[in-house]
Amino acid sequence: MLKIDNLTAEVDGKPILKGLALEVGAGEVHAIMGPNGAGKSTLSYVLGGRPGYEVTGGSVKLAGVDLLELEPHERASLGLFLGFQYPVEIPGVSFVQFLREAVNAQRKARGEEAYSGGEFLKVAKEKAGLLRLDMDMLKRPVNVGFSGGEKKRAEMVQMGILDPKFAVLDETDSGLDIDALRVVGQGINEIMREPGKGVLLITHYQRLLEYVQPDKVHVLADGRIVKSGGPELAQRLEDEGYEAVTA
Amino acid sequence: MSEVATVPTTRDEDWRYADGDYLAAAGAEALARWRTIEVAPGETERNCEVRLSGPEASGFVDRLRVHVGKGGRYEHFATIAAGRYARIEIEVTLDEGAHFEFGGVTLGGGDKRQEFVTRTIHAAPNCTSNQVVRAVHWGRSVGNFLGRIEIPQHSQKVDAAQNFRAILLEKGASANAKPELEIFADDVKAAHGAAIGALDDRAAFYMASRGIPPEVARKLLVRAFVADAFDSVEDDATRDDLVERTLAQLDEAAV
Ligand SMILES: Nc1ncnc2c1ncn2[C@@H]1O[C@H](COP(=O)(O)OP(=O)(O)OP(=O)(O)O)[C@@H](O)[C@H]1O
Ligand SMILES: [Mg+2]
Numbered sequence: 001m002l003k004i005d006n007l008t009a010e011v012d013g014k015p016i017l018k019g020l021a022l023e024v025g026a027g028e029v030h031a032i033m034g035p036n037g038a039g040k041s042t043l044s045y046v047l048g049g050r051p052g053y054e055v056t057g058g059s060v061k062l063a064g065v066d067l068l069e070l071e072p073h074e075r076a077s078l079g080l081f082l083g084f085q086y087p088v089e090i091p092g093v094s095f096v097q098f099l100r101e102a103v104n105a106q107r108k109a110r111g112e113e114a115y116s117g118g119e120f121l122k123v124a125k126e127k128a129g130l131l132r133l134d135m136d137m138l139k140r141p142v143n144v145g146f147s148g149g150e151k152k153r154a155e156m157v158q159m160g161i162l163d164p165k166f167a168v169l170d171e172t173d174s175g176l177d178i179d180a181l182r183v184v185g186q187g188i189n190e191i192m193r194e195p196g197k198g199v200l201l202i203t204h205y206q207r208l209l210e211y212v213q214p215d216k217v218h219v220l221a222d223g224r225i226v227k228s229g230g231p232e233l234a235q236r237l238e239d240e241g242y243e244a245v246t247a
Numbered sequence: 248m249s250e251v252a253t254v255p256t257t258r259d260e261d262w263r264y265a266d267g268d269y270l271a272a273a274g275a276e277a278l279a280r281w282r283t284i285e286v287a288p289g290e291t292e293r294n295c296e297v298r299l300s301g302p303e304a305s306g307f308v309d310r311l312r313v314h315v316g317k318g319g320r321y322e323h324f325a326t327i328a329a330g331r332y333a334r335i336e337i338e339v340t341l342d343e344g345a346h347f348e349f350g351g352v353t354l355g356g357g358d359k360r361q362e363f364v365t366r367t368i369h370a371a372p373n374c375t376s377n378q379v380v381r382a383v384h385w386g387r388s389v390g391n392f393l394g395r396i397e398i399p400q401h402s403q404k405v406d407a408a409q410n411f412r413a414i415l416l417e418k419g420a421s422a423n424a425k426p427e428l429e430i431f432a433d434d435v436k437a438a439h440g441a442a443i444g445a446l447d448d449r450a451a452f453y454m455a456s457r458g459i460p461p462e463v464a465r466k467l468l469v470r471a472f473v474a475d476a477f478d479s480v481e482d483d484a485t486r487d488d489l490v491e492r493t494l495a496q497l498d499e500a501a502v
Contacts, residue, residue: 048455049455050452051452071455072452072455075456077458084453084456088449088450088453090447090471092471092472092474092475097467098454098467099457101454101463102457109458158457
């Protein structure tokens with residue numbers, strides 16, 4: 001469903017991704033682990049089309065469509081969702097307003113009818129409930145004054161509302177307390193565990209993978225996938241560290 | 248702000264960012280004209296204006312002199328998205344316990360030059376003022392805020408705040424802030440801040456990543472930005488109307 005071939009990308013003229021290849025099949029969850037600065041967030045931004053992240057070679061296809069040809073908002077309408085490692089605060093714009101614009105822009109782009117105010121609120125309530133996020137928080141400006149963990153839960157509420165085909169979740173688990181981790185894990189399964197969907201889960205810890213069991217685990221180091229394996233690889237990495245496992 | 252009948256030029260401090268050609272064409276007499284407003288003690292007066300004009304219009308200079316009696320309140324909220332050179336100038340004298348509330352937005356593209364000039368004279372103790380100005384510019388347009396705050400020695404316990412922020416949507420646009428504080432009393436609060444920057448590109452990408460097209464994202468961000476200037480408009484409908492009419496001018500921006 002997501003197919004990345006020999007992808008190279010640079011930021012400010014500095015090569016970060018150096019020939020990355022990865023394929024995630026429909027209905028699968030893959031985990032990416034790797035040392036700090038390896039290029040994991042860069043990969044997520046490149047997939048999302050963030051300005052300043054320049055692709056210098058290779059290809060990315062999502063459901064057969066060339067992702068790199070599309071503008072960031074078009075990628076979202078195609079069904080790509082990015083869960084941010086550092087969700088962005090937007091003062092003066094409420095979550096409700098933000099998400100209603102987002103979901104209706106996507107629906108419009110796909111030729112679907114826009115949600116009415118009532119329909120939108122019903123979906124928003126349901127997803128906020130799923131992630132145990134107080135609906136009142138969605139009346140506040142986007143991420144402003146949210147705690148680290150609340151921001152991450154709010155990311156998952158957004159994912160629930162937008163109902164993407166493919167999600168790249170960048171350290172969604174970091175900053176979550178033990179209970180929140182379980183809630184978020186269950187939320188990811190509920191929203192994304194479907195035959196036609198796929199997930200790329202970027203994480204440093206094995207813990208989230210106990211709730212969201214990956215079909216494959218990859219190690220990203222110095223801009224490439226240097227090792228891939230089954231779920232047991234995550235445990236080995238946690239026990240032995242990157243250097244020993246990838247040596 | 249002298250009233251001698253000579254044409255001001257950009258060499259004059261108070262007109263330093265003005266359009267010299269406009270001033271010369273307008274002539275000394277027209278530029279020396281002031282409207283006056285007298286707010287009686289304990290009364291409140293409010294003015295809201297959204298000043299627009301077609302691209303051909305040369306613009307305007309509006310000068311307003313306000314006196315606010317003891318415990319009175321004068322509020323002025325204005326958007327300038329008008330001709331080539333447009334200036335709203337307000338000189339306010341505050342008696343004891345009086346308040347001046349000002350919210351202004353300049354917005355424009357092309358060669359437009361828009362400015363607010365205020366002079367707030369805190370003529371007695373315990374008077375207060377709050378001014379919030381936001382500027383949104385593109386093309387080669389310019390937004391200015393010249394704000395002079397005067398607090399003479401006998402005016403203790405004065406609280407005067409001034410805040411200016413500008414967003415430049417394109418490289419050629421610019422903004423100028425010129426706060427001027429003449430404070431001779433010692434027990435006063437006077438806060439002022441100014442910041443000039445571009446639209447928050449992290450927020451823009453976050454919005455895009457959720458499927459919001461760039462022009463919609465820009466509008467949401469600019470709306471939130473200009474709304475600051477009208478935050479203290481008490482009536483919701485009036486405030487929304489000001490924001491929406493201001494924002495409507497953004498649509499002409501082909502950024
Ligand atoms: N704007 C930039 N200019 C220069 N280098 C950058 C820029 N942005 C990122 N980098 C570099 O790119 C490399 C990869 O960063 P990235 O954020 O993708 O790492 P990561 O794998 O997500 O790390 P972490 O586990 O700490 O989140 C780092 O060395 C980082 O310093
Ligand atoms: Mg990262």
